Amino acid sequence: QSVVTQPPSASGTPGQRVTISCSGSSSNLGSNSVHWYQQLPGTAPKLLIFRNNQRPSGVPDRFSGAKSGTSASLAISGLQSEDEADYYCAAWDDSLNGVVFGGGTKLTVL
């Protein structure tokens, strides 16, 4: 059971906008930046969003992140079939002195 909670699944049709939530506590999301990773099937995770809402170079602006208090969200607009993947949020936890990952959300493009 992760200390950071994500819905196990999400879905949408091509072109739609989908949002994935991430809920934590004061020791992690409440006091540190949130990062998002995308893991395509059979591959290593890829950094998608860092410091709550920053995109690494090469990540399309269809992906955006937001954080408020102890919650964060990842939004994907103009959903494409290649967005079908697992998405993880993560943050440093000051109480655990380590990184905590959410349980992951499997995104299905219908």
Add this chain to the structure above:
Amino acid sequence: QVQLVESGGGVVQPGKSLTLSCTASGFTFSSFGMHWVRQAPGKGLEWVAFIWFDASNKYYADSVKGRITISRDNSENTLYLQMNSLRAEDTAVYYCARERGSLGSGNHETDYWGQGTLVTVSS
């Protein structure tokens, strides 16, 4: 280009030890903190350990504390994970990952990951 290549995985009996390596290239290894993250078959990501760029600080997940040691050799551009008293629940793909910010300037986000090495603990 930045490359991280893990090695050392394999099948090991419960209670035995194993050391994983992560060889880095394409960047100044000695300037970046490094993490180990694992993923059990069909499961989510689990952070394992983190070491500062100069090895002055190390952090571990509670699930591995006392059994696993992270270390690095900056002269060899190599990160290590020594695992002792292995258990079935340690079975996973182990990834090494580089922090995005150099010299501890980041927020522990990781921008480059290796391809992973599979550790299977089984008798």
